[in-house]
Amino acid sequence: MKKDINVPDCSSCKNKDNFFCNLSISEKKRLGLNKKSGTYKKGEVIFNEGGLSNRLYCIYKGKVKITKLGTEGKDQLIRFSKTADILGYRALFNNDPYNATATAIEETTVCFLPKSNIMEALTSNTDLSLRLIQLLSSNLRDAENHIIEMGQRTATERLILALLLLHETFGFAEDGKTINVKLSRRELADMAGISSETAIRLLIKLKERNLIELKQKNILIPDLKKLQNEVE
C-alpha cells in the first residue's frame, strides 16, 4: 500500500450516492478531519479476516472483493465493493474483529476515516443510523439469498448468477456487453463456490450455447435477458 495525499477533503468529494452524501458541508469537514488515505495495487489486502478495526474505509476509486476463508483454505467470495462504497463498518460498530478479508482486484484508492469521526457523525445525525440500518438490511437480504443459491442451485446456475452479479455490480464497458471487471477463473469459481476446473468447463459450455463470449479474461454477455432466463 502506498500512502496517498491526492484525495480531496470529504467536503469536496465528488463521488455520488455514497453513505455520507446527505451530510452538510460542515459535517463532512468534521467527518474528514485527520483522515488518511492509501492506494492499493491489484491483489493487495486492505484488511484481513480476524484483524482489529479502528477506522472506516471509504473507497475513493477502485474495486475490492470481500472473501471469507472456508474449510481447508478455500476462499468464498462474499461480495464486492467499489468506488464510493464504505467498507469495514460491521466490525467497526460492533468492536468485532473483521469477519472477512478485503482485497483490491484493481488499483484502488481508499480513505481511512477515524472511528471517532464516524461515531460523532452517527450521533449528531440520526438519519445516518437509519441509513446504516438499511445498508445492513440490504446486505443481510443479499446474504440470505446467497445461502439459498449455494444450497439449491446447480454449478451452472451458480456460475450464471455470479456473472449476473458481476454485471449488476460493475456494469458493462463502452461496448455495452463486456463485463466491466477482470477476474481470474479461480476468483470466478470462488464466487460460485465451485472448483476452477468446473468453472472453466462450464464457461466453455455457456460459450457453446452462445450465452456468453470469452476474450481472454473478459467475459461478454451478448444477450442479458437470455442469460437471465437461464436462472428463471
Place this chain on the structure above:
Amino acid sequence: MKKDINVPDCSSCKNKDNFFCNLSISEKKRLGLNKKSGTYKKGEVIFNEGGLSNRLYCIYKGKVKITKLGTEGKDQLIRFSKTADILGYRALFNNDPYNATATAIEETTVCFLPKSNIMEALTSNTDLSLRLIQLLSSNLRDAENHIIEMGQRTATERLILALLLLHETFGFAEDGKTINVKLSRRELADMAGISSETAIRLLIKLKERNLIELKQKNILIPDLKKLQNEVE
C-alpha cells in the same frame, strides 16, 4: 391464529434479554400502547415471504422457524427465533416486503407492536438504534458463515452443523443431552440444504458412530465436544 389477551403489558414483561429490556418503565408502557397479541399452533404461518409489514413481532413464548422459498418450491431454513426474540424488523424498518416466512414450530404466543410505537422508541432512545445495528450485524455474520457452509461443507458436516445450531439455539432438555426442539426430517434436511432421504441416512450413520442417539423425533447428543470435533 387465536387472538389472545393473556399477555402482560410490556412494562411488566418478564422475558429476559429481549431487545427492549433497557427501556425505562414509562418507555415500555408507551411501546406497548395498543399492542395486540396472538397464539399460533404448530405449523401456523406468522408472516409470509412477500407480504407487507406494519408491525414488529415480539415472541412472548414459543419457537419459530424462518424459511425462504428456493427454486422449485424447496424451502431453505434460514434461522430460528424463540421466546423474547423480535421478528420482522428488517422488513419493518425498510418498508420492504418480508424476505422470508415465519412459521411456528410449536405453540407460540406473539405480541404485535405497532410500527409507530417502535419508531418513537427508536428516535427517543438512541441506544436502541445501536442495538438494532448490532442485531443486524450479528445476523449478517451468521448468514455469511452460512454461505460458506452451504458451499464448502459435505452433507454430513452440514447436518452436524445443523444439530449444533439447534443445540445452541434451544439448548438441552433436563437430561442434559436431548436437543430441546422437535423437527421433522424434512425440516432438518431444509436446515442443512440436503434431501430428506440423505438426512435420514446420515442420521443413521451418525448414530452408528455413537455421535448421536435417536428416540423418535428427539435427537440426543451424548458428547457435545465429540460432535463439535467432527466439524473441526
Place this chain on the structure above:
DNA sequence: CGTCTAATTGACGCTGTTCAACATGTGTGG
C-alpha cells in the same frame, strides 16, 4: 529467455439426488 503462475483438458470415482416402493405414525370422524 527462462521461470512461475494460471488456465485447460482428461480420467476416474464418490457423494448425494431422484424415483419408487413400502412402513410407520398421526389425526379425524363415525
Place this chain on the structure above:
DNA sequence: CCACACATGTTGAACAGCGTCAATTAGACG
C-alpha cells in the same frame, strides 16, 4: 375407541454432477 386416510419416515437402486488428481499448455513478468 376404532378404522381409515393421509402425512411422514425409511429403504433400495440407479444415475450423474462435480470434485480431485495429474499432465499439459498458455500467459505473465522479471
